[in-house]
Structures are given as C-alpha cells and as structure tokens.
C-alpha cells in the first residue's frame with residue numbers, strides 16, 4: 001500500500017520561522033504562509049511595513065508545497081469563455097496579467113537567488129478527443145490575434161517528438177510557461193520575506209478577527225492559537241484552507257482535492273522517451289491529468305482523482321486511480337514503482353476565477369483553481385502594493401465575486417459528489 005508522503009518535501013528543508021512571541025502590533029498581518037502570503041509579506045517588508053505572517057501549520061504547509069510546479073500562462077477558464085463573460089478588453093488584460101505573473105516569478109527567483117529549478121520549458125496540452133484537438137486551432141488563432149501570443153499546434157503524427165504516449169489526438173504548446181520546484185520556491189520566498197524584515201510565525205492559527213483600534217489607529221485585533229496581535233491591515237491568503245475564522249470568504253470558496261503520485265527515479269533513456277522536451281503536460285478533460293518529470297527524473301502524475309480534500313483515505317484511493325491512469329497514458333511505466341503519493345486542496349470560486357480585493361475591510365487574494373503558482377505570487381504582490389497605498393486598480397477586484405447560487409452553502413461542500421459526477425458525464429459527452 002502506498003503511504004502518504006510529499007516527494008517535494010523529501011528533497012528540501014524549510015527555513016526556520018521567526019522565534020519568540022507575537023508582537024503586540026504590526027502594520028500588516030498576513031494570514032497564510034504560501035505563495036500569496038509570502039509574496040505579499042516580501043513586498044510589504046521591502047516597502048518598510050512591519051509585517052507578521054500568521055500560519056496555522058508551518059511555512060509552505062498548504063498547496064504551495066504540494067503542487068505540480070507548473071507555472072502556466074492563462075487562467076483556469078479558456079480565453080473564449082472569458083471573452084464571452086467579461087468582453088475582449090478585460091480578457092486581454094487578464095491574459096497579459098498571466099504573462100506578467102510568470103515574469104514576476106522569474107524575477108523573484110533571480111533577484112532573491114532562489115535555487116528552485118525554474119526553467120522556461122513550456123507547457124504541452126494534449127487532446128483526449130478529436131473535437132478537443134479541433135478546438136486548439138481556434139484557441140491558438142484567437143490568442144494570436146487578440147493577445148499577440150503565439151501557441152504551436154502539434155498534429156497527432158508529430159506528437160511523438162513531445163510525448164512518449166500514443167493515446168492523444170494532438171497537442172498545443174506554449175513555450176512561455178515554466179517549471180519550478182514548488183517547495184524550494186516557497187522556502188525561498190519565506191527566506192526572502194524574512195530577509196526583508198517580515199516575521200513569519202508558525203503554529204499560529206488565526207481563530208477570530210475583530211475590528212479594533214490601537215493608540216488611535218483603527219484596524220483589527222487578531223486572536224491566534226499563540227496569542228493576540230493588532231494589525232492596521234489584514235491580508236487573507238488562505239486559499240483552499242480558508243476557514244470559519246473568515247466566514248464571509250469561506251462561503252465563497254469551494255475546497256477541492258487534487259492528488260499526485262511520483263514514481264521511482266527513471267533512467268535517463270526512459271525519461272527522455274516519456275517527455276523528450278521536459279514540458280509541463282496536461283490533458284483536455286474536466287477531470288484532467290497533469291504530469292511532468294521531476295528534476296531527478298521521476299514521473300510526477302496528478303489529477304482530481306477524488307473531489308474531496310486530502311485525507312489518508314482520499315490519498316490512498318487517489319494513488320491507486322492515478323497509478324492506473326498513468327499506465328494508460330504511459331504503458332512503459334507498468335512495472336515502475338510508485339514511491340510517493342500526497343494530496344492538497346484547491347480553491348475554486350463559484351465562477352472559477354481568481355479574486356483579489358477587500359471584504360469586510362480586509363484584503364484577500366485567492367480562487368486560483370489550480371493555476372496558482374504564478375498568479376498567487378502576483379496577486380500577493382499586487383495586494384501588498386495596494387496596502388502600501390498603490391494607486392493601480394486590481395483587475396480581479398473589478399469583476400463580480402459571486403457566492404453560491406441561492407446562498408445554499410456555508411463552507412461545507414456537500415455538493416462535491418454531484419459536481420464530480422457532472423464533470424465525469426461532461427467529459428464523456430463533450
């Protein structure tokens with residue numbers, strides 16, 4: 001039986017957190033020590049703000065150390081869907097932001113000297129049906145025409161140059177996307193934030209936030225499992241782990257599980273056969289698979305094998321499903337050992353969009369829906385600039401942020417089995 005273990009964490013050590021008691025007051029409290037929170041903390045500290053990052057568990061404990069490390073262009077929804085919903089001008093800005101978010105990750109990695117295998121290896125999307133492949137050409141045309149960004153279509157006959165699998169109907173490549181070792185990256189962000197003067201407190205679960213004032217400054221009193229701290233500004237960066245401590249946001253976030261297995265190390269020859277150009281790869285289904293080689297040549301294979309977030313049970317069941325699915329894609333791995341399996345929680349909003357702005361006078365950035373490595377870094381930094389008095393409007397603050405239809409949701413996603421079944425049917429018929 002496969003035991004739960006996160007491969008990424010077996011290869012790194014996280015920096016030590018700030019020692020000692022919480023300060024009595026700070027300029028800004030950031031809740032959550034993932035990409036969003038640490039990127040924000042770094043920006044805030046560099047602008048001279050006193051910052052405390054409050055983290056329930058440990059640095060990078062959430063999705064930021066558990067993900068596939070795919071630094072992807074675009075957002076979860078296709079440009080066609082975005083254009084229908086928001087119009088072409090806003091879609092253009094969203095696409096440009098997604099490209100800027102990758103540039104920002106690259107710049108941080110370079111400026112802060114973060115050793116995290118960042119590489120612009122590009123991504124490959126593979127079509128599970130002929131109709132999906134046909135749609136690639138339309139998508140690439142729209143992206144070229146409206147956003148001046150080039151994607152390359154790979155017909156089925158040429159796909160072997162990109163992937164050692166024969167099950168797909170063709171592919172589409174974006175050379176701008178990148179790869180990163182996510183746990184090394186989040187560890188590097190934490191080091192950068194602390195070097196800039198931010199304090200990062202582990203085992204500091206935020207339990208309640210109330211309006212308060214301190215020496216004539218209005219702000220928030222934050223009660224944590226390690227004591228209280230007053231902050232003039234609060235940024236909620238809790239993503240799929242958003243809890244009853246921030247009830248208004250919890251009602252807008254659907255926590256959905258995503259799971260990953262990694263194989264034992266592959267020989268150089270097999271690794272090259274499976275992924276000759278070392279791309280970040282995902283398929284065209286709603287119940288999608290995403291996969292890549294790790295820096296030490298393991299196949300990392302992920303998917304939404306169970307919809308509920310990670311528990312021993314969902315991880316074990318997902319590992320079995322993912323192993324079966326991986327062998328369908330790569331029969332070459334039939335006898336290859338699985339050495340690691342883990343899960344993490346994605347943050348889906350009801351409109352499948354990222355959101356950043358203010359609710360109950362507190363700042364937030366979340367809703368990345370599995371596209372968060374770059375966007376979380378970017379929105380964390382953008383919200384931090386706003387807190388420091390920046391005048392730039394936040395793109396994702398200007399779009400509607402819907403809650404559940406008819407308000408039938410209090411933060412416990414009772415409807416996930418139905419949603420899972422719905423998407424399975426959609427994959428079958430579309």
Ligand SMILES: Cc1cc2nc3c(=O)[nH]c(=O)nc-3n(C[C@H](O)[C@H](O)[C@H](O)COP(=O)(O)OP(=O)(O)OC[C@H]3O[C@@H](n4cnc5c(N)ncnc54)[C@H](O)[C@@H]3O)c2cc1C
Nearest residue numbers: 032034035036056062063064067068070206239344372373
């Ligand atoms: C399995 C998996 C694979 C993924 N693959 C990719 C990928 O390849 N590419 C991509 O772009 N995106 C991917 N994602 C999404 C990406 O990882 C996330 O969008 C991103 O990490 C979100 O970062 P974050 O800092 O907002 O949240 P997180 O990293 O989840 O951090 C939130 C933190 O908040 C803390 N917290 C919550 N409540 C409280 C509280 N009350 N008090 C104190 N602390 C609290 C949590 O402990 C947690 O550490 C994946 C996600 C998962 C789960």
